[in-house]
Amino acid sequence: MNTFLSCDWGTSSFRLRLVSRTGGHVLQEYTSPDGVQQIYNAYQQELQSSDRESYFFAFLNNKISAFSMQTDIDLDGLLLVCSGMASSSIGIKSLAYAGLPFSCSGRDVVFHFFKPSANFGHPLLLVSGVRAEEDVMRGEETQLIGVMAKIKDVKGNGMFIFPGTHSKHVAVQNQKISNFQTFMTGEVYSLMSRASILSKSVSSSDSQGPEMEKAFEQGVADGAEQNLLSAFFKVRAKDLFGKFNKFENSQYLSGLLIGNELGNLADESGNSVFLCSDARLSGYYSKALQILDIPSTVLSPELLRYAAVYGQIEIINQIEMHEKDIFLGCL
Amino acid sequence: MNTFLSCDWGTSSFRLRLVSRTGGHVLQEYTSPDGVQQIYNAYQQELQSSDRESYFFAFLNNKISAFSMQTDIDLDGLLLVCSGMASSSIGIKSLAYAGLPFSCSGRDVVFHFFKPSANFGHPLLLVSGVRAEEDVMRGEETQLIGVMAKIKDVKGNGMFIFPGTHSKHVAVQNQKISNFQTFMTGEVYSLMSRASILSKSVSSSDSQGPEMEKAFEQGVADGAEQNLLSAFFKVRAKDLFGKFNKFENSQYLSGLLIGNELGNLADESGNSVFLCSDARLSGYYSKALQILDIPSTVLSPELLRYAAVYGQIEIINQIEMHEKDIFLGCL
Missing domain, CATH: 3.30.420.300 (2-keto-3-deoxy-galactonokinase, substrate binding domain)
Structure with missing residues (x-):
């Protein structure tokens, strides 16, 4: 058959x-x-x-x-x-x-x-x-x-990232999964932007532009370095102080979370990183990996589909x- | 008057x-x-x-x-x-x-x-x-x-911790607030335990006992060391694998968050830590500071009231x- x-x-x-x-x-x-x-x-x-x-x-x-x-x-x-x-x-x-x-x-x-x-x-x-x-x-x-x-270019070792509601980091050694970790990135983003005090400080939007990109980039950098429970509150401060508008702030929050998730990959030097993302998140994650200077192979969203x-x-x-x-x- | x-x-x-x-x-x-x-x-x-x-x-x-x-x-x-x-x-x-x-x-x-x-x-x-x-x-x-x-025993320097929905870490130098940071510990606990996938894996309870304490202690240790977005998912795993019951898991989640908040105080060596907590949270926070080996002065909840x-x-x-x-x- x-x-x-x-x-x-x-x-x-x-x-x-x-x-x-x-x-x-x-x-x-x-x-x-x-x-x-x-x-x-x-x-x-x-x-x-x-x-x-x-x-x-x-x-x-x-x-x-x-x-x-x-x-x-x-x-x-x-x-x-x-x-x-x-x-x-x-x-x-x-x-x-x-x-x-x-x-x-x-x-x-x-x-x-x-x-x-x-x-x-x-x-x-x-x-x-x-x-x-x-x-x-x-x-x-x-x-x-x-x-x-x-x-074809995988030598049987690498860290495979599957972004999503529950993002997975899968470590492969000698063609075998040796370990993996789940990051609740997508779900926490959803909760913080809809149900927390931060919901008043963010608005999602499909629009793009240099200001939106800048906010995302700063979020990634801050999220990779800072304690997340504390970094969250900066979203509120950026709204109160007029540093970002609510659309930019939504990008900033998204960057904070993705940066915080990916930040610890920088320590795993020597481990090739493969981004295994669908089309929806591929742009965000590949950009965050670039910002954090983590060399990676971005697999085509079509393959992942x-x-x-x-x-x-x-x-x-x-x-x-x-x-x-x-x-x-x-x- | x-x-x-x-x-x-x-x-x-x-x-x-x-x-x-x-x-x-x-x-x-x-x-x-x-x-x-x-x-x-x-x-x-x-x-x-x-x-x-x-x-x-x-x-x-x-x-x-x-x-x-x-x-x-x-x-x-x-x-x-x-x-x-x-x-x-x-x-x-x-x-x-x-x-x-x-x-x-x-x-x-x-x-x-x-x-x-x-x-x-x-x-x-x-x-x-x-x-x-x-x-x-x-x-x-x-x-x-x-x-x-x-x-009376404050020499004008120290890190003052005010736990709560939005926990504050206030750095004092020469009798002046030099900086401070907000940690969204209480609000994130509430969201994760009520509204996330983890809500199925935790139940709050007023009961205490050595098993509950052990779960809290392990949470504090894990939260201080690990990435929070990833540590969260361990609450689910501990439920799925039967390592903790839902009451213990609630203590574990609480420990994860408090440990993650307090973990970076360990780096601030030389800074006296003063716990400024009301009665409700004083026990949790003072215990977490002990577990993390952070010397601290616990102010009386009556004073804080x-x-x-x-x-x-x-x-x-x-x-x-x-x-x-x-x-x-x-x-």
């Missing part, structure tokens, strides 16, 4: 793609805000009339039918691969995390295989996440497997190679 | 006291949650039928009448001294900040004196705050003046000494 359904399912987003396994071309794509959290909440509200797996299967059946209608392609019986939060305690089925070190080939992935059933007519490969001593991720490991398969797909293909290949019986009759 | 009305008016609290000027004894006390913010919001909602000063005066008249009824003491015509947020842009009247260096004697205070009028029968002394290059405070300067007047009153007395004394005509006929 040369095509499969790739599902990258986050806490607050759902992405379904029809993919050509050889070459990894995305033939069709369906996205929606139906994150795992929302489906889990709905499941809990409906008095748990069915078991959790069946509830999630029913949702997936609906989505695949809608996708089939939209594309006018028969998707019956195709393998579905799910990575991300679908394997968490609020997902289809809670799977244990893989440990460290974790091979970037996809060999060490923890997964569960569901054979096609009356409930759900597709074979389903559910991919779990990875844990460190004091950290967890679900989804970025699959993206990293995809990234490592696609980029489909990194989970490429990672899933590697995982399928590994499973087929090492545990062929699992897919017997399905691929 | 030996008695006056002391008002310590914060963003979210209102404290009115009848004070004996000589000796600084608090004879009667009235507190309510009528913070400046609430009165300002009410003023804005009532379509600004009166001007702002008159609106705030009407509120103060009501409060003083209630206080008089409650105590059965005639308070007519007594001097009212207000410090805190009452001099801010959401207070009675917006006053400019005093600059640095700022004498802890009260000599450099910026203030506005309202003579008794038809609107408000009391002479009113409104005390303004202090600004640094990139920071502001309103209220703590008056508390510090009170603290410095009361403690009335520090604003003592500071206001020093300010009255200074004004009377240097600008006697202001109080002519009022004191």
